[in-house]
Amino acid sequence: MHGLYAIYRKEMGHYFVSPIAYIxxxxxxxxxxxxxxxxxxxxxxxxxxxxxxxxxxxxxxxFDVPAAVLRDFFGLLSTLILFFTPILTMSVYAxxxxxxxxxxxxxxxxxxxxxVLGKFLASLSLFAIMLLPTASYLIFMVLHSEPMLPxxxxxxxxxxxxxxxxxxxxxxxxxxxxxxxxxxxxxxxFAASLFIWVLDIARSSDTGAGAVLQYLSVIRHYEDFTRxxxxxSSLIYYFSxxxxxxxxxxxxxxxxxxxxx
Amino acid sequence: MIEVQDLTKSYGAVKAxxxxxxxxxxxxxxxxxGPNGAGKTTTMRILTGYMPATxxxxxxxxxxxFRDSMQVRRHIGYLPxxxxxxxxxxxxxxxxxxxxxxxxxAERRAVRIDDALRKTNLxxxxxxxxxxLSRGYKQRVGIAQxxxxxxxxxxxxxxxxxxxxxxxxxxxxxxxxxxxxxxxILSTHILPEVxxxxxxxxxxxxxxxxxxxxxxxxxxxxxxxxxIRIELEAPERRLREVLAQIPGASRVEVEPxxxxxxxxxxxxxxxGKDIRSDIAAKIVxxxxxxxxxxxxxxxxxxxxxxxxxxxxTHAQPSS
Numbered sequence: 001m002h003g004l005y006a007i008y009r010k011e012m013g014h015y016f017v018s019p020i021a022y023i024x025x026x027x028x029x030x031x032x033x034x035x036x037x038x039x040x041x042x043x044x045x046x047x048x049x050x051x052x053x054x055x056x057x058x059x060x061x062x063f064d065v066p067a068a069v070l071r072d073f074f075g076l077l078s079t080l081i082l083f084f085t086p087i088l089t090m091s092v093y094a095x096x097x098x099x100x101x102x103x104x105x106x107x108x109x110x111x112x113x114x115x116v117l118g119k120f121l122a123s124l125s126l127f128a129i130m131l132l133p134t135a136s137y138l139i140f141m142v143l144h145s146e147p148m149l150p151x152x153x154x155x156x157x158x159x160x161x162x163x164x165x166x167x168x169x170x171x172x173x174x175x176x177x178x179x180x181x182x183x184x185x186x187x188x189x190f191a192a193s194l195f196i197w198v199l200d201i202a203r204s205s206d207t208g209a210g211a212v213l214q215y216l217s218v219i220r221h222y223e224d225f226t227r228x229x230x231x232x233s234s235l236i237y238y239f240s241x242x243x244x245x246x247x248x249x250x251x252x253x254x255x256x257x258x259x260x261x
Numbered sequence: 262m263i264e265v266q267d268l269t270k271s272y273g274a275v276k277a278x279x280x281x282x283x284x285x286x287x288x289x290x291x292x293x294x295g296p297n298g299a300g301k302t303t304t305m306r307i308l309t310g311y312m313p314a315t316x317x318x319x320x321x322x323x324x325x326x327f328r329d330s331m332q333v334r335r336h337i338g339y340l341p342x343x344x345x346x347x348x349x350x351x352x353x354x355x356x357x358x359x360x361x362x363x364x365x366x367a368e369r370r371a372v373r374i375d376d377a378l379r380k381t382n383l384x385x386x387x388x389x390x391x392x393x394l395s396r397g398y399k400q401r402v403g404i405a406q407x408x409x410x411x412x413x414x415x416x417x418x419x420x421x422x423x424x425x426x427x428x429x430x431x432x433x434x435x436x437x438x439x440x441x442x443x444x445x446i447l448s449t450h451i452l453p454e455v456x457x458x459x460x461x462x463x464x465x466x467x468x469x470x471x472x473x474x475x476x477x478x479x480x481x482x483x484x485x486x487x488x489i490r491i492e493l494e495a496p497e498r499r500l501r502e503v504l505a506q507i508p509g510a511s512r513v514e515v516e517p518x519x520x521x522x523x524x525x526x527x528x529x530x531x532x533g534k535d536i537r538s539d540i541a542a543k544i545v546x547x548x549x550x551x552x553x554x555x556x557x558x559x560x561x562x563x564x565x566x567x568x569x570x571x572x573x574t575h576a577q578p579s580s
Contacts, residue, residue, distance in 0.1 A: 006361035010347070018349050104345035104406070107309040108362040109334040257312045
């Protein structure tokens with residue numbers, strides 16, 4: 001596994017020596033911070049209206065502001081993840097192939113699995129590093145909420161975001177291994193992610209096919225997590241998704257040997 | 262050290278490498294000579310385990326390149342046509358990465374990196390970003406990368422391409438210095454390169470081996486086809502008659518010089534004969550003004566011509 005670690009180190013170095021990681025993290029934080037403000041203000045306004053309504057009818061308000069903010073924020077996070085992951089993975093293999101460094105990796109005593117896993121774990125790490133600072137907004141809110149929101153809701157939400165991100169990163173790596181062109185890799189990854197996303201629409205259908213499609217949607221499982229529910233079937237779903245695409249990437253990298261370079 | 266048996270690689274109907282067999286002994290430098298697209302790179306890629314052969318076997322350091330690929334890769338240092346470098350890395354960080362993926366143990370890494378930097382004369386560039394280096398320096402980083410794990414076998418695909426004459430000489434000396442401890446295969450399409458560095462030459466054309474021999478034998482064998490270029494003023498018909506009388510002269514080609522009455526004549530001399538003095542004597546006898554008379558060293562194309570002609574025409578006169 002020395003090869004896996006070497007590849008992981010190299011990828012992380014690549015992210016953080018070049019401006020890529022900083023631009024990425026910076027942009028992501030600006031967007032999440034802005035939308036967090038918008039969501040917070042919106043939800044508070046909504047809660048005031050609810051309170052006024054409930055005062056008119058003389059009932060106690062049952063609106064849970066922190067939970068609503070959390071749900072909206074994680075919903076927004078999933079949309080941003082959809083846009084950010086294709087850019088994160090587009091160069092993973094495409095650039096190596098274009099520069100000819102793939103030839104170095106593939107003539108070194110390192111297995112394809114080590115290459116693929118090293119690169120996947122590095123992109124997942126960058127993703128986690130990008131995600132982590134956003135927790136500060138939520139922690140701040142949780143600390144000031146009354147009654148305090150249970151921590152596990154926050155943890156479940158981030159677990160969901162990591163699994164969702166990991167799945168899309170695995171998908172993106174696979175697409176990147178198919179082409180030498182970064183732009184094509186990004187666009188196809190985005191289109192494919194979007195497609196899996198919208199499978200969710202079939203949710204309304206009551207047929208058996210509808211149920212299957214619903215299970216295949218990455219977003220339905222994510223919603224469980226944002227409600228603080230960690231469902232085993234969702235865990236299995238995401239792990240299978242990641243393992244499948246890592247396997248496909250290994251096969252694709254291996255097939256580079258058989259194709260005419 | 263390297264044994265190649267009946268190696269064939271086809272891409273669809275095209276055979277990039279066609280039934281190639283050769284061996285390289287330990288400590289030897291083998292030159293792979295051939296025009297672009299002759300199958301040099303493909304053969305090297307098969308040897309390094311980058312791609313599998315369609316049929317035939319190749320063994321490096323006793324290991325089959327396909328079945329024991331990992332073992333083979335441990336014993337090989339490889340410089341592809343374009344140096345496989347990461348532009349955002351410094352020279353040292355890059356060599357450290359390569360040493361890691363080549364399985365160099367942690368305690369030996371620093372020593373190996375220093376050694377590779379010293380051999381390729383890169384010591385003063387170690388902390389520079391690779392993207393800031395010139396083409397020649399990048400090539401050296403590529404060579405350093407192939408040396409960093411001290412492999413038994415070093416395979417270099419066109420190591421001197423894109424370098425200036427001074428750098429070419431440095432690289433050649435470097436390669437010569439590596440022989441003995443390492444077994445080296447290098448490919449090139451420059452003829453003097455093989456005669457200067459290699460112990461043996463494999464000439465490959467259209468995927469097939471045209472000749473395997475030492476550079477000395479090849480050049481002496483090809484001395485037979487030495488050409489002589491003459492620039493003079495003379496009546497063409499008379500000149501042809503005179504040259505035809507010289508024993509050993511053949512294939513006289515005459516073309517007028519661009520500017521005027523002068524003629525440029527190429528004469529091919531027969532095997533092992535130096536007919537330059539005979540030609541000079543004849544010209545002086547006839548009182549023709551002579552401007553130039555020199556032997557032309559054979560270009561790669563001539564060698565291929567020679568080698569392919571050998572099968573077709575040269576074989577017939579002797580029989």
